[in-house]
């Protein structure tokens with residue numbers, strides 16, 4: 001798109017927003033400071049490098065067979081950098097424990113060490129990225145249906161050891177990058193059919209977590225991710241939302257809100273203000289559930305807009321970590337990163353452009369028609385002109401022009417894999 005056109009539209013938008021008391025320049029400055037944590041697993045359908053021929057387990061599924069998935073660490077890094085080049089701003093990379101640089105050797109989960117992630121730390125530094133981390137309890141012979149909540153001590157201790165080591169790796173990453181590494185703990189533990197031992201498994205999970213979190217670190221932050229159900233674990237999930245909300249608020253741990261992990265009509269946006277009062281910070285996994293936790297690519301839909309607007313309204317941008325979590329294997333994977341990331345940023349931009357002072361004034365004066373009218377009108381204010389300017393300033397493609405560039409990368413690189 002022509003630069004003058006973007007600038008012209010932006011000047012008009014600036015005036016239009018000023019009329020409702022909003023400074024669009026300030027919104028751009030704030031958006032610039034929002035870093036997304038890009039999930040490494042969209043590039044290779046959650047395969048990783050521990051056992052590239054293994055099957056994905058743990059109640060999650062990457063469906064589709066689009067050619068060109070990353071097959072090794074070099075390809076994954078190349079694809080992530082390519083995707084990042086179309087996403088305005090500076091972003092983080094979220095690694096799973098199975099994505100270590102294992103040098104072609106099998107390193108079991110209870111043996112992983114910071115050295116297996118050293119090359120990631122250096123690569124991230126070279127490319128101006130910070131790292132986040134996840135323990136990995138799925139896709140392993142000992143995954144079964146119970147890990148940290150398993151009554152079998154050998155299996156439970158194996159996963160405790162893995163998670164302790166994952167925290168030590170996150171600590172090393174945080175130290176290396178001079179910025180806390182956020183470590184997410186999600187386990188799939190659950191039951192396909194009715195269980196008569198709900199309390200037992202939750203007691204065990206609580207004991208495991210207490211043991212895992214006994215070591216205090218300064219350069220990493222823990223977060224615990226709840227889920228409603230998984231495939232093959234439809235009747236019961238040990239780490240439910242109630243469980244982690246209780247654990248997190250009692251033990252000062254962040255709760256991860258994965259937008260695909262709740263009943264479909266539940267508002268994730270409404271959880272933000274409550275969590276902010278009882279837990280230290282919040283981690284998000286922004287996704288798009290279609291009928292279930294299908295992990296479709298995030299789009300600019302009402303759910304994501306509501307969530308972003310609520311975070312801005314709460315003044316909580318510095319307390320909320322925004323990770324993405326989807327894995328669509330049916331479309332170009334670099335395109336999936338770009339569409340989902342840009343959609344998330346567009347939602348936050350609209351939150352930042354909301355005429356909140358006027359809306360709050362109306363509400364305080366009980367002017368409820370006026371509040372509703374302005375909320376409606378603000379949906380069609382020219383936020384897209386501000387978005388285009390943000391892209392221009394960041395030297396990334398404006399509008400849909402990234403489509404042809406990703407097509408070119410597909411023709412020249414990924415289709416040849």
Ligand SMILES: C[C@H](O)[C@H](O)[C@@H](O)C(=O)CO
Nearest residue numbers: 041046060134186258325
């Ligand atoms: C691969 C991720 O860790 C996983 O998606 C987890 O965060 C999740 O959301 C499981 O449904």
Ligand SMILES: [Mn+2]
Nearest residue numbers: 225258285325
């Ligand atoms: Mn998730």
